[in-house]
Amino acid sequence: MLTPAESEALTLSLSVAARSVAFNLPVAILVAWLLTRTRFAGRTVFDAFVHLPLVLPPVVVGYLLLLLFGIRGPIGSWLYDAFGIQLAFTSTGAALATAVMSFPLVVRSIRISLEALDRGLEDAARTLGAGPFDRFFSITLPLIAPGILAGAVTAFAAGLGEFGAVITFASNIPGETRTLPLALYTALQTPDGDAMAARLALISFSLGIAGLLVAEFLSRRLRRLIGR
Amino acid sequence: MLRVQLCKRRGDFTLDVDFVAPVPGVTALFGRSGCGKSTLISLIAGLMTADTGRVQIGDDTLLDTDRGLDVDARHRRIGMVFQDPRLFPHLSVLGNLQYGARRVPRGTPAPIGFDDVVSLLGLGGLTGRRPHELSGGEKQRVALGRALLAQPRLLLLDEPLASLDLARREDLLPYFERLRDAFAIPIVYVSHQFDEVLRLATRVILIDDGRVRVDGDIATVSRHPMLRAIVGPDAVGAVMAGVVERSDDAGLTVIRVGDAELLVDEPAQLGQRIQIQVLARDVIVADSRPTGLSVRNVVAARVVSVTPDVGRAVLVELDIGRTSTLLARITERASQELGLAPDRQVWALIKAVSLRGHVFSAPRH
Numbered sequence: 001m002l003t004p005a006e007s008e009a010l011t012l013s014l015s016v017a018a019r020s021v022a023f024n025l026p027v028a029i030l031v032a033w034l035l036t037r038t039r040f041a042g043r044t045v046f047d048a049f050v051h052l053p054l055v056l057p058p059v060v061v062g063y064l065l066l067l068l069f070g071i072r073g074p075i076g077s078w079l080y081d082a083f084g085i086q087l088a089f090t091s092t093g094a095a096l097a098t099a100v101m102s103f104p105l106v107v108r109s110i111r112i113s114l115e116a117l118d119r120g121l122e123d124a125a126r127t128l129g130a131g132p133f134d135r136f137f138s139i140t141l142p143l144i145a146p147g148i149l150a151g152a153v154t155a156f157a158a159g160l161g162e163f164g165a166v167i168t169f170a171s172n173i174p175g176e177t178r179t180l181p182l183a184l185y186t187a188l189q190t191p192d193g194d195a196m197a198a199r200l201a202l203i204s205f206s207l208g209i210a211g212l213l214v215a216e217f218l219s220r221r222l223r224r225l226i227g228r
Numbered sequence: 229m230l231r232v233q234l235c236k237r238r239g240d241f242t243l244d245v246d247f248v249a250p251v252p253g254v255t256a257l258f259g260r261s262g263c264g265k266s267t268l269i270s271l272i273a274g275l276m277t278a279d280t281g282r283v284q285i286g287d288d289t290l291l292d293t294d295r296g297l298d299v300d301a302r303h304r305r306i307g308m309v310f311q312d313p314r315l316f317p318h319l320s321v322l323g324n325l326q327y328g329a330r331r332v333p334r335g336t337p338a339p340i341g342f343d344d345v346v347s348l349l350g351l352g353g354l355t356g357r358r359p360h361e362l363s364g365g366e367k368q369r370v371a372l373g374r375a376l377l378a379q380p381r382l383l384l385l386d387e388p389l390a391s392l393d394l395a396r397r398e399d400l401l402p403y404f405e406r407l408r409d410a411f412a413i414p415i416v417y418v419s420h421q422f423d424e425v426l427r428l429a430t431r432v433i434l435i436d437d438g439r440v441r442v443d444g445d446i447a448t449v450s451r452h453p454m455l456r457a458i459v460g461p462d463a464v465g466a467v468m469a470g471v472v473e474r475s476d477d478a479g480l481t482v483i484r485v486g487d488a489e490l491l492v493d494e495p496a497q498l499g500q501r502i503q504i505q506v507l508a509r510d511v512i513v514a515d516s517r518p519t520g521l522s523v524r525n526v527v528a529a530r531v532v533s534v535t536p537d538v539g540r541a542v543l544v545e546l547d548i549g550r551t552s553t554l555l556a557r558i559t560e561r562a563s564q565e566l567g568l569a570p571d572r573q574v575w576a577l578i579k580a581v582s583l584r585g586h587v588f589s590a591p592r593h
Contacts, residue, residue, distance in 0.1 A: 123275050124314040126301045128328030128378045138327075142318045226318035 002203075006196070008175055009183035010203060012091065016166075016179055017159030019095035021152050024106045028151065029141075032110035053165075054104045062168025065097055069169070087169075094170040094177045098162040102155035109154060113147025114140075146222050153215035160207060180204050230255075230382060230414055234271050234281035234291075243267050243438040249431065251286070251414035253591065256429035258419055258449075260458055264438040265418045269386050272416070273308050274301035285382055285414075305336070307380030307413075309388045313367035315359035321370050322355040328378025338379045340411060345373045348410055349403055365396040369403060376411070383415045389424060397424075404428055408591055422463050426450070426505055427588045434458065450505065451545075451555055461538045461557070465507035468552045469590060472496045480524065480580055483587070487549025488527040491580040494587050501590040504583065508537075511556035512577035513544060515566045524580035529554060531572040534563055544568055546576050554578075 002010065034040075035047055053061050069076040069087045079085040087093035117140065125135045141148075163181040170177040172186060184200040187193035230249040235242070243264040249255035257265045270276040272283055274290065277298070283291040290299045290306075307328075315324050325342070332338060346352055349369045359367060368388055375383060385404075389397045401424065408415060408428060419425050425432055425446070432449040434442035442454045449455060450467040470485040475498075480491040483504060496502065517526060529546035532553060537543040542563045546554040554576050568574070 118314070120310065120312065120314050121316060123301075124308070124310065125316070125327070126275065127273055127304075127306060127308040128374065129302050129305070129331035129333070130327075131302055134331070139316060 003196075005174070005183065006200065006203065009178055009180050009200065010207075012175070012177075013160050013179040013181075013207075016091060016095045016098055016162075016177075017156045019092070020098035020102060020159040020162075021106075021155050023095060023099040024103055024155055025148065025152060028103060028106040028110055029148065032107050032114055035107070036111055036114045050107055051104045053101050058101060058162070058164025059168050061100055062097055062165040065093075065100065065165070065169040069093070069096070089171045089173060089177065091170070091176050094166045094179065095159075097165040097169040098159040099155075101162050101165050102158045105158060106151035106155045109151030110144060110147050113144040117143055142226055145226060146219055149219055149222055150215070153211065153218070157208060157211045157215075160211075161204065180207075229284075229286060230416070231282065231284040232268075232272060234268065234278045234283070236267060236271060236276070236278050236281075238267070241438060243271075245435065245438070245440050247433050247440055247443055249414060249416060249433075252412045253430040254408050254415045254417050254428045256417045256419060256425040256432045257435055258422065258425050258429075258432055258458075259435035261420055263435050265420075265435055266386055268435070269308075269384050269416065269418050272382075273306050273384055274299065274304050275308075288381075305379065305381050307375030307378055307383045309368070309371050309375050309383070309385045311387045311390045313359070313364075313371040313391075315362075315367055315370055315374075317359050319359075320355070321351065321357050321359070321362070324359065324370055324374050325351070325355070325377055328374055332379050336379055340376050340379055340413075342377060344410070345376050348406055349373045363396070364392050365400050368392070368400060372403070372407065376407075376413075380413060383413050385415060385417045387418050387420065389419075389421070401427055405589060422450075422455070422459050426467065426503070428591075430591045446503065451508075456538070461541075462507065462509060464543070464555065464557070465505050465510070466553060466555045467503055467505045468554075470502050470504050472498055472500045472502060474498065481587075485548065486552030488525075488552075490527070490578065490583065491524040492583040492587055493580045494584050496587060503588045503590050505586040505588075506554055506578060506583065507586070508543060508555040508557040510578060510582040511546075511554055513546070513556050513558055513562070513566060513568065514575040514577055517575050518577070521577070522579075523577045525576075525578040525583075527554075527576045527578070529574055529576045531568050531570055531574060533570060534568050536560075542568075546574070548576065 031050060066088060067073050071077060071080060071088060076087060087096055121139055122135050125139045130138060161181050166177060166179060167182055172178050172182045180200055184197050187197040187200060229251050233246040235244045245268060257268060259265050271278050280293045281291060289297060290304050291297065349372060351369060351373055354366060389400055405428065417428055429446055431445055433440055434449060434454055436458060442449055442452050447467045450465060456464045468485045470483045473482045473484045475481050480493055481496045483490045483492055483502065485504060527548050529548050532545040532547050535543050537557055540560050541557050542560050544556040544558060546556060548554055556576060
């Protein structure tokens with residue numbers, strides 16, 4: 001049904017989006033927690049910094065990533081020398097760029113559920129002998145799970161379509177970083193590529209609908225599970 | 229023994245209290261809304277930080293700001309039940325009950341058994357349910373069980389009935405009475421409902437405007453002028469200890485209080501030790517034994533004192549034998565006409581129906 005190039009772009013998109021969510025969640029939970037539960041100097045600046053990818057052109061984000069994580073960038077060169085990890089022009093790099101772009105969405109979603117959480121429950125857990133980490137994992141985390149799920153789904157869906165940051169930081173390498181939108185763009189640049197572009201657009205469309213349905217189903221299950 | 233000496237400033241409001249609560253028994257912290265009770269209880273639990281002060285249970289010091297000692301709430305082993313039940317919505321009733329029980333430190337004596345708590349609080353049929361499937365009263369019972377199973381050395385109840393309607397409150401009060409008598413845990417019960425305090429407490433600490441105003445047993449506080457200032461004159465009355473003696477041929481319950489026998493239109497168990505509240509406004513004073521009246525209780529009494537009360541009224545203290553005293557609120561004019569003065573022999577008249585709902589089982593401890 002799909003040509004090898006199409007299925008390659010599809011699997012790559014799914015894999016890049018999934019890995020971007022995996023990068024995102026632990027950091028986003030921590031940052032959302034810091035922003036709702038702590039007061040520290042420079043919190044406002046930090047908050048603005050977290051939201052930066054929402055307002056910057058994706059190409060600028062890709063460029064900044066290239067400066068930092070490129071082979072000659074300060075972090076990139078260290079990663080390469082110390083661990084042999086190369087991010088620029090790899091699918092892991094594509095996942096990183098995607099993660100950075102969707103990060104504010106995830107933080108926002110988790111933060112909203114953290115703010116809505118009744119702090120009294122944590123106080124109750126505390127009087128019952130639960131320490132801070134215990135409280136977080138036994139009470140807070142399960143109760144904000146719907147927010148985490150919503151954030152993850154949004155990030156996954158947005159990650160499937162990330163274009164600017166990926167092409168700038170990870171380039172457009174077939175089988176490595178050529179995800180669905182990049183393949184679509186390439187098809188449009190190719191003579192006689194119109195049919196392929198249309199098929200890729202259709203795939204993206206179906207993927208989006210499927211994603212939304214799965215998200216709705218999961219969030220209902222989860223809400224029932226935590227008794228809301 | 230629980231010793232509390234705490235000071236906390238919040239904006240214009242200063243809480244500055246110092247009291248000792250006997251152990252075991254129920255100590256009521258009583259006062260109107262906003263008097264600082266809830267703040268005080270959060271401070272004792274360690275959920276809020278005091279500016280200065282000390283909290284001690286027995287020989288264990290939980291807070292001593294002079295020495296920079298402040299035991300975290302999770303290590304204080306103080307059970308708490310809040311106004312709202314605060315059950316964990318993602319856990320079953322069983323999961324909620326076990327939450328604290330699983331976190332009891334090794335080597336801690338655990339005298340409170342799971343089955344005892346379940347049967348005492350009637351939780352048997354609820355363990356498989358989720359909190360959102362419970363009624364308000366059931367939720368509070370689960371919250372109480374959850375606190376108990378964490379094996380606390382002190383139980384703080386912060387207006388646990390405040391979120392319930394009157395009927396649910398009546399349903400739940402007996403569970404608190406049973407709890408009070410079943411376990412030897414000291415309980416601090418916060419309330420702004422004096423009838424709850426009457427039913428449960430052995431000792432009452434009256435708090436007003438962030439300070440302890442009166443500190444004494446229920447009989448002392450129930451007749452204190454400060455109570456009148458806080459809950460209004462209608463709550464003032466005598467609370468006396470008594471025993472259910474028999475029921476008379478008309479089906480009324482006969483209770484022995486002091487040298488007197490009081491008839492009450494309320495069923496009670498024979499031999500039961502009770503506390504009876506006789507409101508000052510419900511007592512009539514007569515200078516001779518009256519006849520031809522519907523009133524059931526005519527008690528010989530001796531005037532102890534006559535003191536000014538609200539408006540044109542005076543409060544007459546009446547000795548009815550064996551250190552039991554009644555209070556009667558009558559008008560100043562009536563008092564003058566009867567010539568009431570200390571040592572005068574009179575009769576106190578109390579309607580049996582007015583005592584309905586004012587008889588409570590006495591605390592066992």
